[in-house]
């Protein structure tokens with residue numbers, strides 16, 4: 180497990196479907212999730228399932244945990260995860276552990292919390308009405324936020340709820356939540372309970388079915404904690420009230436969408452209403468476990484709003500609302516397919532591009548897709564190689580990319596040869612379901628090759644001049660439908676460096692500077708045509724002044740690579756800007772451009 184996990188305040192909540200039985204009594208349990216899996220400097224656990232089981236054990240059978248390798252999570256994963264986890268793991272659990280599983284999580288029947296389990300009603304003894312909400316609160320000091328005099332926090336919460344309400348009514352197009360069924364508030368106001376939820380940041384809860392809207396429309400009420408356990412109370416209050424209210428908007432459309440869709444779009448909505456304080460999390464989980472589907476419903480992964488950032492950047496910010504509109508009649512994934520088709524795109528195309536985009540979040544800004552100021556997570560990869568040749572490697576069963584998942588395999592130098600040959604050996608069935616994308620990565624950007632496996636599922640690529648890249652990554656993406664036979668998902672790959680014959684040319688050639696633009700250093704590559712010709716490589720600024728002489732000597736014929744660290748001849752860092760690299764080899768002269776940026 181992670182050794183030195185940093186605990187992050189996540190600032191959102193989890194909806195757990197305790198039952199999918201569509202009765203008036205169906206209720207939801209919302210539990211708090213803490214983003215403890217994002218210490219990206221450390222190896223992540225093998226699978227999220229292991230992580231969850233570990234947390235479950237700590238929560239419900241702490242005496243079984245002998246050593247604590249990281250801080251015990253103070254707050255809970257969401258109900259739906261625990262439920263699914265228990266269901267799956269029940270038969271393998273020891274009787275001792277089984278004994279510690281709370282009733283509502285025990286198979287075969289998962290008991291949903293009923294109205295009498297809802298503590299808010301007994302705790303909250305006062306209320307404050309705003310235009311659309313009734314905020315129920317407690318006058319007991321233990322349920323009042325510390326450091327907030329009088330009822331300021333109650334009034335703040337009511338204001339934040341109205342902000343969310345007006346935003347979604349007037350701007351986002353999500354409309355208004357159904358109000359109300361009624362769960363103790365009445366007067367057509369939406370009930371929000373405000374008290375110390377302890378394990379939770381907040382929750383949303385359905386009441387009765389709404390007739391005449393969509394098939395699965397429900398009234399709902401919500402709860403927000405008075406103690407988030409972190410210092411940024413006022414920010415968390417804003418984000419949480421928005422997040423939970425968004426769940427009520429979702430319930431008014433369709434209460435039975437996947438939690439992945441509910442949570443990631445609720446998180447996305449936090450960025451629309453509170454862009455200055457919302458921070459994205461969870462993309463690192465996709466990258467750390469690329470063999471899992473993007474909409475895999477476990478852990479912080481499902482809170483990552485990045486797909487929606489991407490689609491909003493590519494299309495418009497209404498796209499998520501339009502998807503929810505479609506969810507009145509269909510499931511989210513089908514709504515996504517339909518919506519993309521209406522936009523003249525396709526899920527395959529979008530996921531292919533997003534796989535690349537997602538892979539690079541946190542590494543660099545390619546200028547097209549995302550805001551570099553966003554605090555997105557670093558990237559992990561599936562497997563890495565640094566010695567060649569790489570003999571056929573098969574991806575283990577557990578890590579074969581599931582639908583909408585992908586594998587990332589990284590090839591580092593040494594780049595002792597010109598080229599790198601990659602082979603991908605797949606199965607015929609995967610020819611239509613797979614894309615193999617190869618990325619040559621510089622520290623400023625990447626070059627992309629999108630390969631299409633042939634009818635046998637195989638494909639090969641020779642990456643030219645691979646020493647120019649910091650590393651080369653193969654992204655094996657599996658899109659949409661899963662073949663019924665999972666064996667067809669398997670593949671293997673090889674890698675070898677190729678010592679090709681020197682590229683002889685009649686004249687000298689300046690190939691490129693890599694990376695370009697560059698921040699710390701760049702490699703200038705050129706070919707010399709004949710043996711032992713004096714060659715010079717000089718850098719000039721935009722005004723034509725000589726800045727640096729990189730090379731001035733007789734060189735052998737063939738390929739050469741010379742580094743420039745962005746310093747002038749006196750060792751001073753040059754200013755940001757455009758520079759010219761001029762090669763003179765014998766009578767041949769070539770000039771290339773290179774951009775130095777800070």
Ligand SMILES: [Zn+2]
Nearest residue numbers: 192193194445
């Ligand atoms: Zn939520």
